[in-house]
Amino acid sequence: MGPLGDEGYELERYVTAGRPQQLTFNTSRGVFVDERVRQAFAYSLDREAAVETIGQGLIPYEGNGSVSQSTPGYSEAAAARYSYDPEQANALLDEAGWTGRDDDGTRTKGGERLTAVLPYGAGSIINTDGAAILQALQEQASAVGFDVQLIPVPQSELFAGAYSSPEEKDISVGYWTAVTAGILYITWRSGTEEHPNYWNDSFSADPHLDADILEGNSAADVDAQNAAYQRAQEYIADHALAIGVYDRLSTLAVSGSLHDVWQEHSQEGRSSMTRTSSAEALRRLVSALAVLLGAATAAFLAQLALPGDRATTILNIRSGQAVTRTPEELAPIVAQFGLDRPVVRQYLDYLGGLVRGDLGSSYQQFRPVWDIIGEQVAATLVLSLTAIALAWLLMVAWVVATAGRGPRIRSLGQTVDTVAAGLPHYWLGIVLLLVFALTLHWAPVMGGSGPDGLLLPALTLAIPLAGFMGQATRTEFERALEQPFVVSARMRGMGRPRCGCGMCCATPCCPR
Numbered sequence: 001m002g003p004l005g006d007e008g009y010e011l012e013r014y015v016t017a018g019r020p021q022q023l024t025f026n027t028s029r030g031v032f033v034d035e036r037v038r039q040a041f042a043y044s045l046d047r048e049a050a051v052e053t054i055g056q057g058l059i060p061y062e063g064n065g066s067v068s069q070s071t072p073g074y075s076e077a078a079a080a081r082y083s084y085d086p087e088q089a090n091a092l093l094d095e096a097g098w099t100g101r102d103d104d105g106t107r108t109k110g111g112e113r114l115t116a117v118l119p120y121g122a123g124s125i126i127n128t129d130g131a132a133i134l135q136a137l138q139e140q141a142s143a144v145g146f147d148v149q150l151i152p153v154p155q156s157e158l159f160a161g162a163y164s165s166p167e168e169k170d171i172s173v174g175y176w177t178a179v180t181a182g183i184l185y186i187t188w189r190s191g192t193e194e195h196p197n198y199w200n201d202s203f204s205a206d207p208h209l210d211a212d213i214l215e216g217n218s219a220a221d222v223d224a225q226n227a228a229y230q231r232a233q234e235y236i237a238d239h240a241l242a243i244g245v246y247d248r249l250s251t252l253a254v255s256g257s258l259h260d261v262w263q264e265h266s267q268e269g270r271s272s273m274t275r276t277s278s279a280e281a282l283r284r285l286v287s288a289l290a291v292l293l294g295a296a297t298a299a300f301l302a303q304l305a306l307p308g309d310r311a312t313t314i315l316n317i318r319s320g321q322a323v324t325r326t327p328e329e330l331a332p333i334v335a336q337f338g339l340d341r342p343v344v345r346q347y348l349d350y351l352g353g354l355v356r357g358d359l360g361s362s363y364q365q366f367r368p369v370w371d372i373i374g375e376q377v378a379a380t381l382v383l384s385l386t387a388i389a390l391a392w393l394l395m396v397a398w399v400v401a402t403a404g405r406g407p408r409i410r411s412l413g414q415t416v417d418t419v420a421a422g423l424p425h426y427w428l429g430i431v432l433l434l435v436f437a438l439t440l441h442w443a444p445v446m447g448g449s450g451p452d453g454l455l456l457p458a459l460t461l462a463i464p465l466a467g468f469m470g471q472a473t474r475t476e477f478e479r480a481l482e483q484p485f486v487v488s489a490r491m492r493g494m495g496r497p498r499c500g501c502g503m504c505c506a507t508p509c510c511p512r
Contacts, residue, residue: 065242420467
């Protein structure tokens with residue numbers, strides 16, 4: 001395990017689902033328009049050896065250029081389509097007419113060199129090990145006559161759009177994290193003038209491939225989806241539109257003291273990982289009991305800290321009069337609450353009652369505390385559930401209306417979420433009373449047993465809660481809007497409100 005293991009950590013590694021680090025060929029122009037040249041390039045590379053050598057066994061090799069091995073619907077046949085075969089690569093290049101050689105061994109055809117431009121995001125999309133792997137592949141391809149020109153692109157230039165057009169590159173490299181093989185709809189769907197697809201790095205327009213991907217996106221049955229996605233992967237492999245290089249890993253160093261470590265599903269977190277030992281469970285139990293004991297002790301000491309005689313205070317609270325009491329008047333109170341006993345005995349009796357579930361009697365109402373609580377449970381539940389329902393309605397309506405829109409609307413939505421979450425309940429309640437009760441007379445100022453009496457208290461609780469939930473939900477909702485199944489639904493004519501409420505909300509709003 002090494003140093004981390006010595007310190008009590010356990011390493012958890014997961015292959016990230018979605019598109020792996022792969023090489024996609026530009027089929028719209030350049031040398032890779034010819035399928036034989038694409039296949040020759042694939043045969044010229046010993047990708048697995050390069051990944052294993054540079055990754056030292058820590059980077060998983062991936063032969064499939066469409067999706068990683070942890071993605072549902074993964075095709076083993078597509079992954080195994082090309083092995084290292086330089087003789088086959090040379091034969092294909094000869095067949096394609098690249099029979100000449102220049103002084104440095106690069107193949108030529110009609111005076112044109114067999115050159116392939118491969119830009120990559122240095123330090124962002126491709127890390128140091130990834131760059132070393134690309135350099136190894138460059139050397140392997142040169143052995144059969146390819147001149148691969150690696151161009152490291154700084155992050156600022158890459159994200160500004162450098163090397164994004166088909167005129168600027170012959171090979172693209174990169175990955176895309178996703179939950180299912182539905183990512184194929186984004187990375188391989190043909191682009192049109194009305195609906196361009198800037199994520200299709202092959203710049204291809206293939207009706208056969210589009211049909212398989214759309215069938216997978218449209219199928220309701222998971223097995224039917226995966227079968228269609230597998231056909232699409234195998235079509236991509238057969239025509240050498242892309243080849244895989246290596247899978248991305250999500251790595252966690254998990255302390256043995258952690259409990260319920262959860263990893264996002266799109267990062268291949270299949271389930272939570274329980275890391276609670278018996279000693280840790282006992283420690284947590286003792287800690288919880290200590291907190292309860294401390295709270296109970298603080299409440300008991302607060303009574304002792306009250307000025308004056310406790311029996312007099314209790315009797316004055318009950319009668320509502322602050323007067324001096326005679327010993328005869330105080331005797332029943334002293335006897336009922338055991339105030340004549342030593343303080344230690346009173347404390348132990350108090351703790352014993354709590355352990356038995358006896359909360360004692362109210363000083364003000366002279367009734368069991370459980371009876372008083374029981375009378376308020378129903379009203380509290382109604383108020384709480386109403387407030388939660390209103391909070392959900394407000395949050396969903398506001399997030400659907402403002403998320404994924406233009407910068408100004410999105411900024412307005414985020415600002416309102418933050419302001420609502422920070423509103424003090426007591427201030428908000430007063431404002432709602434002034435506006436809706438005293439000014440508009442839509443609700444009673446106090447009392448009221450019907451919906452009109454419930455509305456303002458519920459809104460007072462719901463508005464800040466809706467703000468908190470909006471902050472937690474907005475980002476996931478916007479991610480859901482970009483998922484392939486949502487894009488597919490929108491392309492088939494489903495309106496944005498229906499997509500937002502019926503499909504996207506299921507992703508960020510449901511508990512995981």
